[in-house]
Amino acid sequence: MPADIQPQLETFFAECRALVDHELDLLLPREDETPVTVHQAIRWSVFAGGKRFRPTLLLASGETFGARPSALLPAACALEMIHTYSLIHDDLPSMDDDDLRRGRPTCHIRFNEATAVLAGDALQTLAFKTIADQTQLPSDVRVHLISELATASGTPRGMVAGQAQDLEAESRQVTAEELERIHRLKTGALIGAAARCGAIIAGANGQELANITSYANRLGLLFQITDDLLDVTATAEAIGKTPGKDARSQKATYPGVYGIEAARKRALSVHDEACAALKEIGRSSDRLRAIADFILHRKM
Amino acid sequence: MPADIQPQLETFFAECRALVDHELDLLLPREDETPVTVHQAIRWSVFAGGKRFRPTLLLASGETFGARPSALLPAACALEMIHTYSLIHDDLPSMDDDDLRRGRPTCHIRFNEATAVLAGDALQTLAFKTIADQTQLPSDVRVHLISELATASGTPRGMVAGQAQDLEAESRQVTAEELERIHRLKTGALIGAAARCGAIIAGANGQELANITSYANRLGLLFQITDDLLDVTATAEAIGKTPGKDARSQKATYPGVYGIEAARKRALSVHDEACAALKEIGRSSDRLRAIADFILHRKM
Numbered sequence: 001m002p003a004d005i006q007p008q009l010e011t012f013f014a015e016c017r018a019l020v021d022h023e024l025d026l027l028l029p030r031e032d033e034t035p036v037t038v039h040q041a042i043r044w045s046v047f048a049g050g051k052r053f054r055p056t057l058l059l060a061s062g063e064t065f066g067a068r069p070s071a072l073l074p075a076a077c078a079l080e081m082i083h084t085y086s087l088i089h090d091d092l093p094s095m096d097d098d099d100l101r102r103g104r105p106t107c108h109i110r111f112n113e114a115t116a117v118l119a120g121d122a123l124q125t126l127a128f129k130t131i132a133d134q135t136q137l138p139s140d141v142r143v144h145l146i147s148e149l150a151t152a153s154g155t156p157r158g159m160v161a162g163q164a165q166d167l168e169a170e171s172r173q174v175t176a177e178e179l180e181r182i183h184r185l186k187t188g189a190l191i192g193a194a195a196r197c198g199a200i201i202a203g204a205n206g207q208e209l210a211n212i213t214s215y216a217n218r219l220g221l222l223f224q225i226t227d228d229l230l231d232v233t234a235t236a237e238a239i240g241k242t243p244g245k246d247a248r249s250q251k252a253t254y255p256g257v258y259g260i261e262a263a264r265k266r267a268l269s270v271h272d273e274a275c276a277a278l279k280e281i282g283r284s285s286d287r288l289r290a291i292a293d294f295i296l297h298r299k300m
Numbered sequence: 301m302p303a304d305i306q307p308q309l310e311t312f313f314a315e316c317r318a319l320v321d322h323e324l325d326l327l328l329p330r331e332d333e334t335p336v337t338v339h340q341a342i343r344w345s346v347f348a349g350g351k352r353f354r355p356t357l358l359l360a361s362g363e364t365f366g367a368r369p370s371a372l373l374p375a376a377c378a379l380e381m382i383h384t385y386s387l388i389h390d391d392l393p394s395m396d397d398d399d400l401r402r403g404r405p406t407c408h409i410r411f412n413e414a415t416a417v418l419a420g421d422a423l424q425t426l427a428f429k430t431i432a433d434q435t436q437l438p439s440d441v442r443v444h445l446i447s448e449l450a451t452a453s454g455t456p457r458g459m460v461a462g463q464a465q466d467l468e469a470e471s472r473q474v475t476a477e478e479l480e481r482i483h484r485l486k487t488g489a490l491i492g493a494a495a496r497c498g499a500i501i502a503g504a505n506g507q508e509l510a511n512i513t514s515y516a517n518r519l520g521l522l523f524q525i526t527d528d529l530l531d532v533t534a535t536a537e538a539i540g541k542t543p544g545k546d547a548r549s550q551k552a553t554y555p556g557v558y559g560i561e562a563a564r565k566r567a568l569s570v571h572d573e574a575c576a577a578l579k580e581i582g583r584s585s586d587r588l589r590a591i592a593d594f595i596l597h598r599k600m
Contacts, residue, residue, distance in 0.1 A: 029456045035464035038455055089421060094413030113394030114467055117417070121389060122460040124421065128428040129450030132443045139439035143432045146446060150429030155338055156329045160422045164335035167414055 009290045016056040020080060021047070023073045027081075027130055041111045041119035046084050049102045053295075054079045054194040057219070060287040061198030061212055074134045075145055075197050078127040082153050083190060085123035088116050090163065124153075137201065145197050152193035162186025166252065174252040180221070182252060187227075188220030195219070195288075211280045215288060218274035222295050225267045228253040232260060234299070271296045309590045316356040320380060321347070323373045327381075327430055341411045341419035346384050349402045353595075354379045354494040357519070360587040361498030361512055374434045375445055375497050378427040382453050383490060385423035388416050390463065424453075437501065445497050452493035462486025466552065474552040480521070482552055487527075488520030495519070495588075511580045515588060518574035522595050525567045528553040532560060534599070571596045 024046055029039045055076035062072040091098040091106040092113060099109050108116035131145050155161035162185025169182060195216035199209055232255045254263040274292045278285045324346055329339045355376035362372040391398040391406040392413060399409050408416035431445050455461035462485025469482060495516035499509055532555045554563040574592045578585045 033456050035455065035461050035468060037468060038460065038464040042455075085421075089417055092414075092417060094417060114392075115464070117389055117392060117394060118455075118460050118464050118467075121385075121420075121424065122455045124424055125450050125454035125458070125460065129447055129454065132446040132450060139443045142443045143439045143446075146432040146443075147429055150425050150432060154425035154429065155335065155342075155418075155422045156333050158425070160338065160418050160425065161335050164338040164415070164418050167418075168335060168337060 009294055012060075012287060012290065013051070013056055013294070016059050017052045019059075019069060019073060020052045020055040020076055023077050024080065027074070027077055027126070037111060037115050038118050038122060041088075041107050041115045042123055044110055045088050045107045045119060046080070046123070048104055050080070050084070052080060053223075054083055054190060057191065057194040057216075057288075057291060058198040060291055061195045061216075062202045063198075064281065064283055064285050064288055065199050065202030065204045065208060065212075067198065067202035071136060072198055072201055074130050075201060076194075078130045078145075078149065079190065079194050079197065081123045081127035081130070082149060082159075085120040085127070086153070086159055086163070086190075088120040088123070092116060095163075095167070141201060144200055148193050148197055148200065152189040157185070158189045159186055162189070169252050174257070176257055179252045179254065179257050183224040184217070184220065187224050188217060191220035191223060192216040208281065211277065214280070215274055215277040215292075218270050218277060219292055219295065222267060222270045222274060222292065225254045225263055225270065226295055226298055228255055229260065229263055229267065230298070267296060309594055312360075312587060312590065313351070313356055313594070316359050317352045319359075319369060319373060320352045320355040320376055323377050324380065327374070327377055327426070337411060337415050338418050338422060341388075341407050341415045342423055344410055345388050345407045345419060346380070346423070348404055350380070350384070352380060353523075354383055354490060357491065357494040357516075357588075357591055358498040360591055361495045361516075362502045363498075364581065364583055364585050364588055365499050365502030365504045365508060365512075367498065367502035371436060372498060372501055374430050375501060376494075378430045378445075378449065379490065379494050379497065381423045381427035381430070382449060382459075385420040385427070386453070386459055386463070386490075388420040388423070392416060395463075395467070441501060444500055448493050448497055448500065452489040457485070458489045459486055462489070469552050474557070476557050479552045479554065479557050483524040484517070484520065487524050488517060491520035491523060492516040508581065511577065514580070515574055515577040515592075518570050518577060519592055519595065522567060522570045522574060522592065525554045525563055525570065526595055526598055528555055529560065529563055529567065530598070567596060 028042055028046060031040050031043055033039055058076040058079055059069060059072050063069065087101065088107045090096050091101060092108055098106050100106065104110070106116075107119055111119075127149065128146055131142055131149070134142060137145075150158075152158045153160065155164065162182050165178075165182045166186055169178065174182070192213060195212045196209060199212045204212065231253065254266065258266060271292055275289055278288055278292075281288075328342055328346060331340050331343055333339055358376040358379055359369060359372050363369065387401065388407045390396050391401060392408055398406050400406065404410070406416075407419055411419075427449065428446055431442055431449070434442060437445075451457055453459045455464065462482050465478075465482045466486055469478065474482070492513060495512045496509060499512045504512065531553065554566065558566060571592055575589055578588055578592075581588075
């Protein structure tokens with residue numbers, strides 16, 4: 001990425017993160033409110049140093065189509081709640097069995113399994129409530145957002161379907177097609193929802209929604225390829241979890257299926273496809289372009 | 301309960317159950333759709349012979365205020381999805397650790413823990429999506445329903461908060477006030493939502509909503525007292541789970557706190573309060589009255 005864009009992009013990400021973190025703090029139950037354990041667990045996992053990539057994408061998409069940040073923030077936070085609930089449940093011993101995330105104990109390690117199950121459940125609930133209660137948006141926009149978010153996070157066309165297929169695929173060889181299908185559901189669907197929800201709040205038309213969806217589909221794929229590459233190549237310190245874990249548990253990964261070099265080339269070409277999709281949007285989309293650059297070059 | 305009302309009531313419950321089961325079958329992902337395991341698990345738990353008490357209450361409340369069953373059914377099914385998700389997660393080894401429910405293996409026993417976590421997660425998502433997508437209702441009614449359901453099932457004022465407090469209270473003596481607070485959240489909130497959502501769909505006004513809420517609050521308490529009494533007094537065959545389990549795990553129960561005879565008396569007086577609240581509604585509320593009778597005298 002050109003050296004002059006990097007600082008600008010980091011400023012944008014930092015600004016979005018600050019906005020999102022402030023809004024999340026207002027939306028989540030307080031730690032001193034009964035039942036304290038589950039509220040502590042929720043905040044432990046939500047404020048664990050996440051990049052806020054999905055909310056940032058929602059904000060960038062919404063601003064591209066002309067929405068104000070204040071109209072976008074609650075839905076951006078709802079997305080982060082869904083993402084965090086999925087991380088809490090994915091880390092459980094019966095699922096991926098992870099003790100560390102972003103360099104800190106995972107929710108069920110810091111608290112206990114029952115609390116982690118409930119914290120995830122409650123975060124999902126609060127995500128939908130946050131959108132339903134956003135009275136500054138027309139009701140028909142709110143039900144549209146809720147339907148988008150639910151489709152992208154549930155089954156058969158969303159995140160839970162991807163996680164279920166990923167578990168089913170463990171300990172056996174998957175084809176390249178299966179791998180893309182799994183990741184399109186597991187991470188791509190929610191990334192697509194982030195881009196689409198921003199545009200929906202801004203009142204984008206059908207063609208604009210189709211264009212942003214093309215971009216988001218490539219971005220989601222790029223995100224997963226670089227995520228898999230980081231798992232193979234990065235140090236534990238940089239990614240905050242045990243590297244190489246995917247390979248050891250025989251999870252379906254891009255480097256595993258294609259090899260590291262071919263996976264890197266695939267990342268480059270998917271990045272170019274994402275940028276090409278942006279040209280169709282016909283609006284100033286520097287930030288969306290910058291997000292694609294950022295994902296391509298990310299180190300964490 | 302008078303002998304002549306019993307058959308009528310059973311017919312009403314059976315009719316509602318048939319309507320709800322048919323609609324659920326249409327709303328849930330098919331078992332042969334990928335990922336099949338999680339869809340099988342969802343249907344295993346949803347079609348496990350439940351009484352459909354909450355959907356029936358929603359239908360009865362909605363019809364009392366003049367709504368047609370077709371307008372009520374999707375929300376009734378959404379409630380049952382939330383209820384079923386909570387049962388699947390409550391049964392997990394890290395929570396109540398139950399192997400049997402309604403005489404059949406629980407979801408994590410029949411499938412596995414990871415699948416049970418995901419099936420519960422997906423059912424919660426589908427509940428909100430079902431309401432969001434119900435285009436026959438105005439958007440502002442849909443967001444109202446979603447907000448009601450989310451408040452009643454989340455934390456700090458809903459089902460998850462109750463479950464968390466129940467777990468925190470295990471292995472220690474709770475006061476009568478704590479016990480009522482736990483159960484008001486754990487079961488009462490969703491029962492209240494059932495009654496309120498029916499009335500909201502029917503377009504009930506604020507006073508009518510307040511009246512149905514008073515009734516539902518007493519009904520929820522009655523439900524929990526009789527549930528606890530059944531756990532002590534019923535046979536395993538009748539209730540389809542291991543009786544006496546609550547006492548062994550030192551869970552907070554009404555017979556445990558008050559004794560069996562006092563708990564029975566309390567059930568009678570709470571039933572009378574529920575029926576008194578119905579008088580305020582000023583509409584023909586035979587079915588709501590019958591539901592209270594049914595709960596008081598239930599054997600399962």
